[in-house]
Amino acid sequence: MSIPDISVVICVYTEDRWEDILAAVASVRAQSRPALETLLVVDHNEALLERLSAQYKEAADQVRVLANAGPRGLSAGRNTGIAASYGEIIAFLDDDAVAERDWLQHFAAGYADPRVMAVGGRTEPVWASGRRPAWFPEEFDWVVGCTYKGLPPGRVRVRNVLGGNASFRRDAFEAAGGFATGIGRDGDKRPLGGEETELCIRLTRARPDAILLIDDRAVIHHRVPAPREHFAYFRTRTYAEGLSKARVARSVGSGKGLESERRYTTRVLPAGVARGLRDALLARPGGAGRAGAIVAGVLSAAGGYLAGSLRTRPRGASFTVVEIPDREEGAV
Numbered sequence: 337m338s339i340p341d342i343s344v345v346i347c348v349y350t351e352d353r354w355e356d357i358l359a360a361v362a363s364v365r366a367q368s369r370p371a372l373e374t375l376l377v378v379d380h381n382e383a384l385l386e387r388l389s390a391q392y393k394e395a396a397d398q399v400r401v402l403a404n405a406g407p408r409g410l411s412a413g414r415n416t417g418i419a420a421s422y423g424e425i426i427a428f429l430d431d432d433a434v435a436e437r438d439w440l441q442h443f444a445a446g447y448a449d450p451r452v453m454a455v456g457g458r459t460e461p462v463w464a465s466g467r468r469p470a471w472f473p474e475e476f477d478w479v480v481g482c483t484y485k486g487l488p489p490g491r492v493r494v495r496n497v498l499g500g501n502a503s504f505r506r507d508a509f510e511a512a513g514g515f516a517t518g519i520g521r522d523g524d525k526r527p528l529g530g531e532e533t534e535l536c537i538r539l540t541r542a543r544p545d546a547i548l549l550i551d552d553r554a555v556i557h558h559r560v561p562a563p564r565e566h567f568a569y570f571r572t573r574t575y576a577e578g579l580s581k582a583r584v585a586r587s588v589g590s591g592k593g594l595e596s597e598r599r600y601t602t603r604v605l606p607a608g609v610a611r612g613l614r615d616a617l618l619a620r621p622g623g624a625g626r627a628g629a630i631v632a633g634v635l636s637a638a639g640g641y642l643a644g645s646l647r648t649r650p651r652g653a654s655f656t657v658v659e660i661p662d663r664e665e666g667a668v
Contacts, residue, residue, distance in 0.1 A: 345417030456497030457554025470622025486604035496536035530580035578640020
């Protein structure tokens with residue numbers, strides 16, 4: 337059985353993450369199963385584009401630096417990377433994360449079944465303070481871009497992978513198109529998301545036989561800066577997630593768009609509240625705070641979803657699903 341070539345796309349946008357970007361690239365170049373190439377897609381930042389081009393000039397055969405060819409935002413940046421890449425598999429890594437040595441090896445193994453169209457992994461938080469804030473519930477680790485409590489362990493079938501630690505077969509984009517612009521982060525200060533969920537739902541509609549997996553052995557470590565350890569960010573991010581879910585539901589319908597969220601809200605979160613209250617009764621640090629944060633997070637996300645639903649209904653959807661060009665056309 338031939339091993340598929342994997343291209344790795346890292347979308348970047350600010351020089352403030354310079355050291356993180358270098359660490360992310362270094363972790364890809366140190367993989368036990370080498371990547372075919374690493375593509376750094378710079379989101380409308382000429383100074384960063386020039387600086388990275390100079391940094392990797394001597395390694396241009398392994399690390400390519402590209403400008404985002406579409407509108408500002410993560411979705412367009414990823415689409416630029418897809419179009420310019422040559423691998424049969426395209427993997428995505430956040431610019432403030434580092435991958436463990438066997439990350440790509442575990443991704444590649446998942447594609448032994450030709451029906452598998454996407455494989456995601458596990459993302460562990462690296463807290464700026466050195467440890468998790470006592471009040472911060474593991475059920476809400478998605479707030480800081482990490483794998484959250486409630487996802488099943490092992491290699492399991494899922495509705496959608498999480499975009500900062502994910503891979504897709506090239507055929508997936510040929511079947512469903514690229515990431516939709518108008519969903520996810522687009523230069524707005526609000527920390528929106530949901531673009532990978534919308535794509536995965538579109539993919540399984542286009543290819544009903546498609547299998548999407550998460551393999552928790554494919555691990556990356558994601559830096560959580562100090563401001564994101566505070567409740568103010570937690571509240572802002574959960575509200576933005578509600579806005580994002582409204583956009584996703586508008587695009588693909590609330591049935592599939594909220595399928596996983598219903599189980600999470602009705603089973604995972606009540607259990608988390610119960611654990612927090614139990615810990616409070618046992619005088620364990622942060623128990624009451626975790627229970628309160630879960631309740632606050634649900635209410636904040638619900639408020640964002642309501643506001644997003646009311647906001648998008650009169651104007652209609654404003655999403656653009658990008659068709660990914662052939663590699664020869666898209667290569668830079």
